[in-house]
Amino acid sequence: MSAAVKSAVKPVIKRRVLDRDRLEADIVAVAVRVFAESGYEGASIASVAEQAGLSKQNLMYYFPTKQALYQRVLDDVLDEWLARMDLLADPQGQPADMLRAYIQAKLRFSREHPWASRVYALEVISGAPLYGEQIRRRVVPLVRKDIEVFERWIAEGRIAPVNATHLLFAIWAMTQSYADFAPQMALVLNRKLTARDFAEGEKMIVEMVVCAVSLKGKQIVET
Amino acid sequence: MSAAVKSAVKPVIKRRVLDRDRLEADIVAVAVRVFAESGYEGASIASVAEQAGLSKQNLMYYFPTKQALYQRVLDDVLDEWLARMDLLADPQGQPADMLRAYIQAKLRFSREHPWASRVYALEVISGAPLYGEQIRRRVVPLVRKDIEVFERWIAEGRIAPVNATHLLFAIWAMTQSYADFAPQMALVLNRKLTARDFAEGEKMIVEMVVCAVSLKGKQIVET
DNA sequence: GTCTATAATGGGATAGAC
């Protein structure tokens, strides 16, 4: 085979691979929303295919089973999330600043990827029957690392001696809820959540967290 | 008809009604768990019937459709929850004490009724497609009332001028997560949640909330 | 890779005897 033929063939293959990647990404993007709205059993492949603009059978060429599509959806959710949440590593940073950045990052994820947040939440609430092992392998170590950072801060006297584990649970719960419970918040506010609501939520959460970790050997007094 | 016959008939009818109530309650108790574990679509009435010890067709004599069973499940969840959460009314109570009692009550519900909490969460996260109207009618007014209590405290200078709405969202998120995210917490802790974990969570949450509402015109200083 | 056609299953719901 001549070099000319080789160079003519290879780019075609490469482009087709890219096309396939993009198509799969489009399918996954639709699937995230459908799974979040209907749950695993409630979501139908036909619905995903229709909204992604291809036939059900064609979708199953790319994802041979519903479970495979679901696993891929959760894999992508975790990839996206883990890429943004590796934030507590800087040993120089001030705890209050790093906590603020952490809360901001998690809230931004809730705002920009509400479906991702929800499909993950649905899986966890149901007891993680299909994704528990992946959570154990990919999420738990990261959580433990974050908890250790808090505990180091405590050991070094940089924050108050709070329960690091439950502090992290609290931060997660509050930030996650701006995606997961947004439908209920919208009913209470009588409107959809706005950027301003997220900003006010952030202010409240940061205030609570920073206040709690600032109480070591101190007290609240009148000014 | 003699009085003797009357008195002989009525108790029989009454007992049958009570039996029916108890049977329905048993079915609902099973259904709460099944819906929480599998979601609305994922739950099958055959599974509920089997675990409740009766045939699918027999269950459908009491609950003619799956939706009817689901609505009843959520109705009962709300009844149970609303009965415990009407706690912020006492105009004499100290804000910090009432907040603590509120957090304790919500955490106790998460511990004692995790399935109820989860089935409600699944419905909300999915956008409340089948129960949104009931939430609007039964939950939202109560939430608004609680927010007004916070705002009255602020107006009276009894707590710091925080955002009352987001403070309540935060309390809800943190307490609710001890039911909804318990599976993930268990993975992090490498064991099931214990009463002690709930106690430590309560301490952390109360500390954060009370700290945040105690900062009006004050500051944190070294002792 | 995309299509038509179809198999195979599960599950909600109904009919009617007892």
Add this chain to the structure above:
DNA sequence: GTCTATCCCATTATAGAC
């Protein structure tokens, strides 16, 4: 109220032509 039997439909998944 409980049972047997059955219908009906949606949905996952496969087969095979092009």
